């Protein structure tokens with residue numbers, strides 16, 4: 397194809413301004429417009445004018461044209477312009493990894509991971525039941541459980557000792573194979589884990605006799621655990637590296653011990669506070685007394701003032717549960733339950749009648765209770 401002088405096509409000088417180029421283009425495109433000009437070569441000329449203006453009307457394209465000349469003409473693409481631009485674009489934007497990413501986004505591949513990258517092992521859970529007191533004071537214990545450990549024969553690579561895994565011949569080490577399916581919508585490509593190496597990218601020619609190539613073996617594992625004082629029901633404790641073995645040199649997962657604390661017959665617990673109900677006689681409540689109250693740390697003295705009402709709560713500082721962080725303890729909250737005496741003997745009944753009299757009270761009860769009460773009390777006493 398003959399060389400084209402684009403400036404010549406528009407009839408402007410090489411140093412023409414963009415304005416001059418635009419004016420020349422308008423004039424010529426009107427002149428050769430096929431609707432207006434019925435000359436046989438008008439359409440061809442019109443096309444030439446369009447092409448020339450496509451390049452010269454655009455400053456960047458004009459610069460390229462000036463630099464690389466008109467050797468290939470507007471249709472063929474300019475050496476530097478076409479090739480250079482396309483090259484830069486292909487390499488930077490769309491080549492290699494860029495396209496893979498787009499591909500994977502499209503097909504839900506989730507990103508192509510290196511199949512040989514180290515992957516940590518799974519975490520495990522262990523349910524541990526503690527008594528109420530064990531949770532409060534902590535304990536040392538040894539637990540035994542079964543886990544997938546690194547094979548002791550092959551060290552985890554799955555190959556027979558003296559051999560090593562090789563790059564998978566099927567997928568070339570990528571761990572994926574691409575299949576093409578013809579569908580009514582066109583050819584569909586999909587990626588699937590390689591059926592030979594199951595996505596690992598490595599093939600084991602001679603498998604380890606102990607693990608059969610998995611690199612893992614079941615192990616009865618024993619760990620000594622120190623449970624800190626103050627753990628609570630539902631809390632968990634993480635022992636790093638006591639989970640299952642990783643693959644491709646990845647570390648062990650973790651073990652999570654989940655505590656289940658059995659309730660106490662005597663105490664209720666809320667965080668680091670302990671709640672306890674203390675029964676006292678109505679005489680103790682009325683006259684006041686010094687009593688010994690049960691706590692998880694042993695019996696503790698409590699002064700009950702005269703005239704204490706049922707439901708009154710006293711706080712025994714520091715007699716609760718140790719804080720997991722820090723040296724202090726929570727408290728024990730003691731709720732007073734005033735007991736009404738039952739099955740009074742004659743002496744008690746007389747004393748109470750005297751008491752009522754001294755209080756100016758008139759009481760109609762006999763103090764004997766009914767037959768049902770008597771039977772129930774007898775039953776409970778035995």
Ligand SMILES: [Zn+2]
Nearest residue numbers: 547550604607
């Ligand atoms: Zn092995």
Ligand SMILES: [Zn+2]
Nearest residue numbers: 564567590593
């Ligand atoms: Zn493979």
